[in-house]
Amino acid sequence: xxxxxxxxxxxAQPDIGLRATVDARSVRIEKKGEAExxxxxxxxxxxxxxxxxxxxxxxxxLRDVHVTVDAEARIADPSSEGGxxxxxxxxxxxx
Numbered sequence: 001x002x003x004x005x006x007x008x009x010x011x012a013q014p015d016i017g018l019r020a021t022v023d024a025r026s027v028r029i030e031k032k033g034e035a036e037x038x039x040x041x042x043x044x045x046x047x048x049x050x051x052x053x054x055x056x057x058x059x060x061x062l063r064d065v066h067v068t069v070d071a072e073a074r075i076a077d078p079s080s081e082g083g084x085x086x087x088x089x090x091x092x093x094x095x
Contacts, residue, residue, distance in 0.1 A: 014072030015041060024065045029056055037069065045076030 016039070039047050053067040 015045075015075045016073040018069065018071040020067075020069045022065075022067045024067075025063065027062045027065045029060050029062070037071065039071040039073045041073040041075040043076040043078060045074035047071075047073040 018039070037049050037051060039049050041047060049069070049071040051067070051069050054062060054065060056062060
């Protein structure tokens with residue numbers, strides 16, 4: 001029973017997690033464009049990134065900026081992919 005509870009708890013936790021919080025008095029935007037943050041694992045078992053940041057709305061300077069980034073990646077179980085799990089550079093054994 002304890003093993004079952006431990007397995008359920010570990011399934012909910014990401015294999016890789018990152019949380020960053022930044023507070024800045026002032027942020028100056030020098031170039032217009034898009035910013036993107038991604039996180040992945042191989043084999044990917046479900047990765048996600050959540051960013052909470054203010055919109056610039058054309059402003060070149062933002063004051064009292066608070067940004068939070070939550071990113072997590074889960075590594076899929078290689079045996080559940082249904083394919084051959086041998087390495088590509090592995091030499092076959094002679095028979």
